Amino acid sequence: MKIPDNIFGKDREAELKKYLEESKRQPEVKEQPKPQINLEGFDKGDYIYLPNHNLYVSKQRTHFNEDWYKAHESLNSEGARMLNLREFADFLAILKNGNADFKRLYKEITEVRDPWRAEWLDASFKTLKNADQISYNHRIINGKLAPQNKEPLEACLMEDCKVDLGSFNKQGFPTTKGSDFDYWYPRDGAVAGFYAGSGGAGLDCDRGPRYSGSRDGGPVLGVRQARAKI
Numbered sequence: 001m002k003i004p005d006n007i008f009g010k011d012r013e014a015e016l017k018k019y020l021e022e023s024k025r026q027p028e029v030k031e032q033p034k035p036q037i038n039l040e041g042f043d044k045g046d047y048i049y050l051p052n053h054n055l056y057v058s059k060q061r062t063h064f065n066e067d068w069y070k071a072h073e074s075l076n077s078e079g080a081r082m083l084n085l086r087e088f089a090d091f092l093a094i095l096k097n098g099n100a101d102f103k104r105l106y107k108e109i110t111e112v113r114d115p116w117r118a119e120w121l122d123a124s125f126k127t128l129k130n131a132d133q134i135s136y137n138h139r140i141i142n143g144k145l146a147p148q149n150k151e152p153l154e155a156c157l158m159e160d161c162k163v164d165l166g167s168f169n170k171q172g173f174p175t176t177k178g179s180d181f182d183y184w185y186p187r188d189g190a191v192a193g194f195y196a197g198s199g200g201a202g203l204d205c206d207r208g209p210r211y212s213g214s215r216d217g218g219p220v221l222g223v224r225q226a227r228a229k230i
Helices: 012-025 068-077 085-096 100-110
Strands: 047-050 055-062 117-127 132-141 144-152 161-163 181-184 191-197 200-207 221-228
Touching: 047 085, 055 085, 068 117, 068 132, 068 144, 068 221, 085 100, 085 117, 100 117, 100 191, 117 200, 161 200
Parallel strands: 117 221, 181 200
Antiparallel strands: 047 055, 055 221, 117 132, 117 191, 132 144, 161 181, 191 200
């Protein structure tokens, strides 16, 4: 067990003695195994398969009006997870270029109209000294939400604009302007989501993680379950 480097101005010797005594009484918490993610007990007809990610994605949003943290917790408790940006971009591409049913779902997600619709995505952002950083693939470990990936942002559009879905890079960010939908580039401390309403539709990387509200008194902000094929 690692001894703390500092004790925030308190008497170091006394605090160190107390720390060591408590560590003898309390066993070290070990990392819990990651939950098995599968489709057992679920109808595959309710999901769309993404072959390049070996992943089933729900056609419907669930867990309405939960903030970003709570949505992660809810999915984890059900053996599911949130889509990261690259997975979501591929999901939209399959819908856009698919059969009539797929195109209807693409329209439901991206069409500029009322009512307002929104869903959380698995990405958070920080502005560091030398680079912007993305964290994704968050999992609940020892009761805390932790990213499995932290990376500098790859070259992408860093302005609010309309984008081309076919230009998204491996992290799931657009690199070329286009006409598919709007894009709000990553800001420090924000998380990602996709939003559509009468005022516009697009990938929003400028959303606060604690937002969980509704509009017009109805549930609008949800999350889409993703389950790995096993």
